[in-house]
Amino acid sequence: MEPKLKILSDREMLDIDQASRALLWEVGTLAENEEAMDLFEKAGAKVDRKKQLVRIPDHVINETLAMCSSFVRLYDRKGGEPLIIGGDHVYYGTVGIATNVLDFETNEYRQVLCDDLRDIVRLSDVLDPPDFILVPATPTDVPSSIVDVIETKILLTNTKKHFIAEAQNRENCLKNIEMAVEVAGSLEALQARPFFSTLVTLSSPLHFRNDGVELIVECAKHGLPLFIESGPMCGGTSPATLASTLVMANAELLSSFVLAKAVNPSVPLIYASWARILDMRAATCSHGGPEFGMLRIGTSQMAKYYGLPCGGGGILADTKSIDVQLGMEKMGTGLLPALADTNMIVGMGLFADENAISLETLIIDNEIAGWIKWVKKGIEVNDRTLNLSIFKEVGPGGDFIRAKHTRENFKKEMFLPKVMDRGFLALDKDPEAKSMRKRARNYFYKVMETYTPPELPEDIDAKLDAIINK
C-alpha cells in the first residue's frame, strides 16, 4: 500500500470549502478588467462595475466544478503516453523564477543569462525526475518585455519533455502558442497532444489583474492546459492563520476556474498553490519551513475534495548555500506534498528563497525526489516478496547475499543513490572528500554526456525568432 498523509479531516475540508464560498459571495474578488467582468457576469456572478468587484454565488461554483476534469493529460514530444495529472500520480518539476545563478565553476552568485537557462533546461531534460519542466531560470540578458517568449523558445529547442511556460500578457501568450504550433505542425495537433501548459500566477488577496485574465482567456480559447497558482502569504496577503491561508488560496483558485470555464468548458485546469508564510523577521516569504509543507498538503487535499488535479510549490529551500539547511528544507517540503498525492510538485533546481538556481542543486533535488518516489512505491507484499522458499533454501544461520533470489530482487526493492555517499569510514578520511556537492558535480559531467537535443527543422530558430520579433 502507498503511504498516505492528511492534515485536514473531512469536517475541516468542509469548513474550508464553505468559508471559501462565503468569502466569494460576501466579500468577492476584484477584477480590474472589462473582459473578466463580462465573463463572470455571463457565468452568473454579481458584478459591480464601479467597484470592479465580482461576487460569485454558490451555484456558479458548483456549475463550474461540474465542468472540471479529475484528470489532465500532459504530453511530451517523445511520442509516448502522457503524464496523468490527477488521482494519486505524483510528479516533480523544476521552477526558476530566480535571476541569480550559483555559478558551477566559480561558486559565486551572478546573474542568469540565456546560456544558463539553456544549460539547466538540458540538465532537466536528461535527469529523471524532473518529469516536466516549469521555466527553470529567468534570463537577464534579454529585454524584460520579451523574456517570457525567449524562455519558451529555449524550452522548445532544448527539451522534449512537457513544459510549463510563462507569459506576461496576451500578446506574449499568443506568441508562445504560435511557436508551439510551429513545432507541433498545427493547432489541432497541439490541442490533441498538448506538450506545453501555461502558468498563471494569481494575485492575493482576491485580485484579478489584467495579465492573469489575459492568459486565462487566451489559453482557454485555445483549449490549452492552464497551471493556475495561488500563493498567499500568511500574515501578509492572507490572514495570519494557516486555515485562513488555505481559504484564501481555495477561494482564489475557485474564482479563477469560474473565469476559465466561462471561456471554454473543456479547458484543462490544474489547481496549484504556493500558499506560504511571510517570515516575520526577514520580511520575505518562506518556502523551507514546516508550514510550507503543511499548507501544500492542505491545498492538495482541498483540490482532491473537489476531485481536481493539483500541484504547487515543494522541494524548495530558503538557504543561500548548498548545505545542511538545503537538505532538510528540500526533503521536508518535497516529502510532505508527495505523501499527500500532490500531482505536480514544482521546485527542483531553485533555492535561496526563490532567488537562485543552480545545476548542483538540481542534481541534488533529483536524488531527493528519487528518494521520495521510492517511499511512495510502498512495500510490496505478495508472492514475489513474501515467498518462504528462499528462507528454506538459505536456512537458519545462512546468508542471502550469494542467493540468486537476491540478484533478482535487490534492484526492485532498494533505492540506488547516485550522489548520496555511503561506505565505511576510515579515520584518515577527509570529511569533505565525498561531500554531496562534490559528488553532484562529478555526476553532472557524466549525465550530460547522455543529452541529445530535440530533432527540429534547421530553420526552426529563424521561424521562432520571426514570431518573437513580430
Next chain:
Amino acid sequence: MNTDEYLNKIIEGVIDQDEAVVAKSVEEALNAGVDPMVIINEGLTESLKKVGDLFAEEILFLPELIGCGEIVTNVMKNIEAKLKGDASITKKGLMLIATVKGDVHDIGKNLVVLLMGASGYDVVDLGKDVPASTIVDKINELKPDIIALSALLSTTMPGQKNTIQAIEEAGIRKKVKIMVGGAPVTRAWAEEIGADGYAEDASTAVKEADRIMGIV
C-alpha cells in the same frame, strides 16, 4: 521627574507596545513643560530607532515593529491635534513614496510609510505600479524633499532607473533626494542608477532618509 525620566518612560512604553502608558507619559511630559519637539524626537522617534535595533537582533518581529509604529503614529497625531496652531511642531521633511511601474508589491513600502511617518516625516504614498510620469507630476505639484522608490522583482528594478531618468529629463533632479529599496536592490545598484540613498529595510530607511537630508 526630569526630562530624561519622562523620555525613558515613553521609550519603554513603545517597546512594550503599551499605547496607554505611552499616551499617559507623553501627557505628563507635556504638562511638565517638556518641549513637544523633544518628546517627539528624543522620545517617540528615538523609541522607534531602538525598536528597529531589536528587530535587527530578531528579538522583535515584523508585526510588533508595525504595532510600535502605529502607537507612535497615533500618539504623534494626538500631540499635533493638541498643539494645533502652535508652530513648534516641525516635520523633518516631505517624502513621496511609490512602488515602481509593473510591480504590485507594497508590504515593504507600507512599512516604510509607517515608520517614516512615525519618525517625523510627512509622507505621501502614491501606491503601487506607479509610472515615472506620475511621479514627475507629483514632484512638481507637492514639492517633496525625498522620493523613495520600491521594487521587489529584478525585472521591475529598471523602473527605478527609468524614474530617475524621467526626473532628470524634467529638469528637477536637483530639487529632490532620491532613495531606493526592495529585496533585489543593492547599494551598488543605487549608485549605478544615480540614487542618493539606499536602505535594506524600513528601519534603516529612516536612518538613511535622515542622512541624506543632513539631519543628524
